[in-house]
Amino acid sequence: MGANRHMSVDSRGRYTPEATGEAMPGSEGPTGSRSHNLLSTRRASLMQEPVLVLNATYEPINVTAVRRAMVLMLKGVAQAEEMHNTEVHSAAHAHKVPSVIRLLAYRHIPQQSRALSRKNILLRDRNMCQFCVRVFPSSELTLDHVVPRSRGGRSTWENLVACCYRCNNSKGDRTPEEAGLKLARRPRPFTLHTSRQLMRLIGHRDERWRKYLFY
Numbered sequence: 001m002g003a004n005r006h007m008s009v010d011s012r013g014r015y016t017p018e019a020t021g022e023a024m025p026g027s028e029g030p031t032g033s034r035s036h037n038l039l040s041t042r043r044a045s046l047m048q049e050p051v052l053v054l055n056a057t058y059e060p061i062n063v064t065a066v067r068r069a070m071v072l073m074l075k076g077v078a079q080a081e082e083m084h085n086t087e088v089h090s091a092a093h094a095h096k097v098p099s100v101i102r103l104l105a106y107r108h109i110p111q112q113s114r115a116l117s118r119k120n121i122l123l124r125d126r127n128m129c130q131f132c133v134r135v136f137p138s139s140e141l142t143l144d145h146v147v148p149r150s151r152g153g154r155s156t157w158e159n160l161v162a163c164c165y166r167c168n169n170s171k172g173d174r175t176p177e178e179a180g181l182k183l184a185r186r187p188r189p190f191t192l193h194t195s196r197q198l199m200r201l202i203g204h205r206d207e208r209w210r211k212y213l214f215y
């Protein structure tokens with residue numbers, strides 16, 4: 001790990017801090033938009049780098065962006081636990097860039113606080129068609145009702161999966177069994193466990209995250 005180690009955003013573009021930040025602590029509450037001017041910087045990409053958010057108990061609960069993390073720190077909601085060897089400059093100050101922050105007050109996290117949405121289902125399935133097991137850009141994926149709606153299938157976490165258009169067409173109005181297709185895995189609600197798995201994947205690039213994630 002050199003002093004100038006640079007972290008790049010996932011080149012496949014399958015992760016944005018906003019995507020996993022939705023409906024999770026560290027992303028809710030005041031948006032802090034008024035504080036953004038304080039942090040105005042030309043290094044916009046650095047400000048979008050992922051930051052691991054820990055609960056007051058050091059339990060990892062979320063991933064957010066550097067910009068958001070610094071707003072939480074300025075507001076006194078969170079403190080930095082790990083820093084990058086980089087600074088960003090506002091008009092008058094140099095700010096160290098956090099890699100891991102911790103909330104100062106404990107937040108209760110509901111087990112299944114995730115909204116059922118196309119975005120979150122693609123996130124859960126990691127943009128992988130659950131029938132042909134290939135990864136696609138979001139724009140080339142649709143949501144498939146495993147048990148078709150015409151057969152009483154509901155729009156739930158357990159009955160919706162990411163699906164490429166080709167598999168979706170070949171499946172048509174049939175169950176996977178009828179269409180000769182097999183699900184890569186049984187669809188489950190997006191739980192905190194799933195979030196942690198995602199955080200592990202994202203955090204693989206940043207050694208500073210390891211001691212909080214691999215326990």
Ligand SMILES: [Zn+2]
Nearest residue numbers: 129132164167
């Ligand atoms: Zn497919």
